Amino acid sequence: MDHRNNKGRDRHALARPGTKRVAPTAVFVSSIPIETIEIAEGITCTTPEFTWFMFSRFLGLKDLVILGDAMMRRNTLHEPLTLDGFADLIARVECRAHRNGIRPPKGITQCRKALELMEEHTDSVMETILRLTLECYGLPRPVVNLPVRLPDGRLIFLDLAFPEAMVAVEYDGRHHSEQWAQDSLRRFAIEASGWAYVQVIGLGFITDADKRHVAELVGRLIRERTGKNYLLSTPLPLERVPDKRREAWKERPSGLTVAY
Template sequence: MKCRKALPLMAQGTDSVAETMLRLILIRYGLPIPCVNYQLVLRDGSLVFLDLAYPEAKIDIEYDGRHHRYQWARDAQRTMKIRAEGWEYFQVTSEMLSDDEQMFMVVVLVARCLKERTGKDYLLPQPLTLEQAADQRRAVWHG
């Protein structure tokens, strides 16, 4: 029974446990379920995959693990291309995921951007439990 309840929170194609944790934190604070590995075609015709995205609001949330410290120049160029398409870009590091205060700040900033771009205020004052977040009857999932 618990497995069936957890199904709405599962996402195919996630790249890491940390990305899944980030996605679940956003959901627990009432934000809509983000798209995983969203395919964005850039003006030059190239394709980039966004870790977590709200396409209707053009919001990209990227989890950068420790290996990204060796590819900062390439990541910076990629970020500029995404932003040039009108997308807001949020970078989340492993250190942020391990600090509740920093993670809450990420949630607040993403929620504020969602509100500015969609007119909807999704942010909850307290996080939901995973069971509550998985409840498909929640009005927030139905826009």
């Protein structure tokens, strides 16, 4: 498979070991069978999951999580993807490598880490970044797009929600500036239903200080409503978030579930 840019100067190909390079082509070698899908007659591409796996060689953990979340959004042009689908892809890659007596391909470890941080049914990159920021500060993983029935019968979806504390956190991008009245009425209805509401806007979520302020506000609301203090004084590196979550699970008394 190859790709030529609009100027016709660069060519990129995905190939198996031993493939002869044709200049000027940059070859991405795969030691395992390449998973493909035919999207139209004569047009074959790598599957979405395999494409995500390919990018694991070049992206940092955060960007790989963002890419995975984007592939599993509620509204996409392709067939819905799931966490199970990505997990199955990782298992197939590892199985084929072991079957051939070779080490798993580069990037597979990064994929496993990203899978633990990814979420289905997201809506935007900034929502993913907001969720990861809260988790790095030690807060429990929020529920993504939680359905909530309002007293007037309307069904709404909260961007990020901590149901036990009834704390909702929503990111409002530029398009919300054109519907401020509608958003204000929505917020009023959510708060009238007993939820604490935290609105995050782009200009207030840029610097590290901004992100810390948001995490502290959410953490304080959760503490006030549940008596549980999750907030860390120093944010964890993203790589440590899954480990911290597993440690918290082990420390909880038997019979209790992890609080969201």
